Amino acid sequence: MTSTKQSLRVLTLIGNRATYFRQSKLFEIMEKDPDIDFHLMVTGSVLKSPCVEMFAKIVTTYKNIHRHFIPYNSTLYAMSMAQAELQSRCTWVMDELKPDVCIAIADRWEQLPFAQAAANLNIPLAHIQGGEDSGNIDQKIRWAITAMADLHFPTTNDAFEKLTKIDAANVFNFGCPSIDVIKDGGIQREVARVQSWRNIAENIVPKEGYAICIFHPHTKELDKLSEQSEQVYIQFLKYCEGNKLTPHIFTGNDDPGANLLFNVKDYFDGVLVHKNMVGKEFIKLLANAKFICGNSSAGIREASYLGVPSITVGDRQKGRKVANNVIQCSIEQLEVRLGWLPTRIVEPSDMFGGGNSSEKIVKKLKGFLKEEK
Numbered sequence: 469m470t471s472t473k474q475s476l477r478v479l480t481l482i483g484n485r486a487t488y489f490r491q492s493k494l495f496e497i498m499e500k501d502p503d504i505d506f507h508l509m510v511t512g513s514v515l516k517s518p519c520v521e522m523f524a525k526i527v528t529t530y531k532n533i534h535r536h537f538i539p540y541n542s543t544l545y546a547m548s549m550a551q552a553e554l555q556s557r558c559t560w561v562m563d564e565l566k567p568d569v570c571i572a573i574a575d576r577w578e579q580l581p582f583a584q585a586a587a588n589l590n591i592p593l594a595h596i597q598g599g600e601d602s603g604n605i606d607q608k609i610r611w612a613i614t615a616m617a618d619l620h621f622p623t624t625n626d627a628f629e630k631l632t633k634i635d636a637a638n639v640f641n642f643g644c645p646s647i648d649v650i651k652d653g654g655i656q657r658e659v660a661r662v663q664s665w666r667n668i669a670e671n672i673v674p675k676e677g678y679a680i681c682i683f684h685p686h687t688k689e690l691d692k693l694s695e696q697s698e699q700v701y702i703q704f705l706k707y708c709e710g711n712k713l714t715p716h717i718f719t720g721n722d723d724p725g726a727n728l729l730f731n732v733k734d735y736f737d738g739v740l741v742h743k744n745m746v747g748k749e750f751i752k753l754l755a756n757a758k759f760i761c762g763n764s765s766a767g768i769r770e771a772s773y774l775g776v777p778s779i780t781v782g783d784r785q786k787g788r789k790v791a792n793n794v795i796q797c798s799i800e801q802l803e804v805r806l807g808w809l810p811t812r813i814v815e816p817s818d819m820f821g822g823g824n825s826s827e828k829i830v831k832k833l834k835g836f837l838k839e840e841k
Contacts, residue, residue, distance in 0.1 A: 476837050477505040479567035481558070483512030483578030484721055485519055486766070488526065489747025490646035491573055491596070494826040499530055503834060507532040507565060511554060512540070512578050513722045518744040525746075534561055542726040544687065547577050555581030562589050568837050569594055572617065575602065575610035577723075587616040594619040594833060597644065598636075599627030601787030602765075604723070605687045619836055621829055623820050626789040638836065642828040643821015647773050651823030653748050657755045657774045657816070678714035679704070680757045682764035685725030686784040698730035699799050700781060704761055705736060707806045713758055716740045759809055761802070768794055775816035779805050791817035 478498055482488045488495075498506040508530050514523055515537050527533055536557045540550040562570065562585055570586035572579045574597040586593045595617035601607060614620065620636050622628045623644035631639045681704040683697050701717065708715040717739055720729050733741050745753070751770060754760060759777040760767045763785055767778035772791035779795045780788075781802050790796065793814040797805045 475503050475505045476569065476834060477507065477565065477567045478569055478571065478833070479507045479509065479562065479565060480571040480573065481509040481511065481578060481582045482514055482573070483510075483576055484514060485522060485744055485747070486721070487573055487576060488514060488522060489649065489750070490644070490769075492645075492747065493648040493652055494596075494645040494829060495530070497826050497830050501830065504830070505532070506530065507534065507567065509534045509536060509558070509561060509582070511536045511538055511557075512576075516722075521746060522744070536561075540722070542685075542722050542724055544690075544724045547724050551577060551581045554578060555585050558582045558585035559589065562586060562591060567591055569619075569833060571596065571833075572613050573597065575600075575606035575613075577605065577609060580609045580612060583613045583616050592618045592837065594621065596621045596623070596829070597627075598622050599629075599631040600624070600789070603686060603688065603783040603786035607787070619833070621825075621832075623825070624789060625819075640828075640832055642832075643818075643823070643825035644769060645826045645829070646770055647821045647823045648826045649747065650751055650770060650773060653751065655748070655751050655755050655774075657776065676712055677756075677758045678716055678753075679708055680716045680718065680754060680760040680762075682718040682720070682760070682762040682766065683729065683781075684720040684763055684784060685723040685729065686763070686782060687724050689783070690725045690728060693725045693728045694730055696782065696799050697728075700762060700802060701730055701732045701736075703802045703806065705732075705739065707803075714740065716742065716753065716757075718742045718745070718764075761806070769820055772817040772819055775814050777809055777812050777814055779809075789819075791819045793817065 498504045510533060513519060538550045538553050540546045558581055569592045571594045572583040583593055593616055595613050598614040598620050599622040620631050620639040622631055622641050628641035683700050685693055705715055717732055720726055732739055755774050757776055760771055761779040763782050767780055768788055768790050771778045772793050778793050781797055781799050795805050
């Protein structure tokens, strides 16, 4: 397949539910732009049964879909083998497609072989969400992609400054596309719900509502994962029960160790456990939760924009720059930190942008590629 050169051919890759949701507004703009020939590689957990509803939406939304199922069973060995296979697939697709630019997103393990294939083939590489710090294997993957990228779209001022300090070229902070999805959907936190925590503290209204817990595997602590996840779930459920909150627990993503997470459904009846939820439905749920706890970046990124209190536990998100909605603590400190919640009223933050980053990214991409030619 050869490029028509009448439009810019853009290729990107998604491998899990969060990556697709966070970039869906950006993808939508590129799909509709007459000057862009947009192509989407789909792999990883997006092709597995829990994400069937999301994948059905993808195939009906975008014209050019490249599906690549890679065997993977959530172990470190399988992740490494899957990366090797995926780099081969990416190389084949890029050689056939001849994209004008490839876009790597954040720090998922699927993004590294995609980025490396583009770099090896001398295809300009753009990177979204570079310059951030975290724990897990994600930290190394994110900065490895940064080293290969030609164009950088960090999503916070702090990340922008880090990239400029290492003399990265073509660095632009337009904010995070995930905030665009929230703003575009008109999703807001209801004022009455925001104020209800203060009312509860003053015994003005009854304790009611719901809370969210998401706990992902941490690849550097697999030997502790079962015990850690059990502690987090039990403290979360205990607090919800004591405060008459309905608990919503989301199963962790398919990183190595996913099969080691404590199976809360085997021990507690009546708990709402979600394997997957369509992105906008999750954001609607998050927007009016009393709080979110665990180690998901949703508690840092989307929750900050919505003004949702968040307790981030453990080291998976270690080093992250956070807004004032976040309490960071060890797993052992979780019970005490949960006790702080009734007195916390947090304001929405624009740390990750104001909801207009996608248009700016597309405009900059088109200008950059024209200059390259």
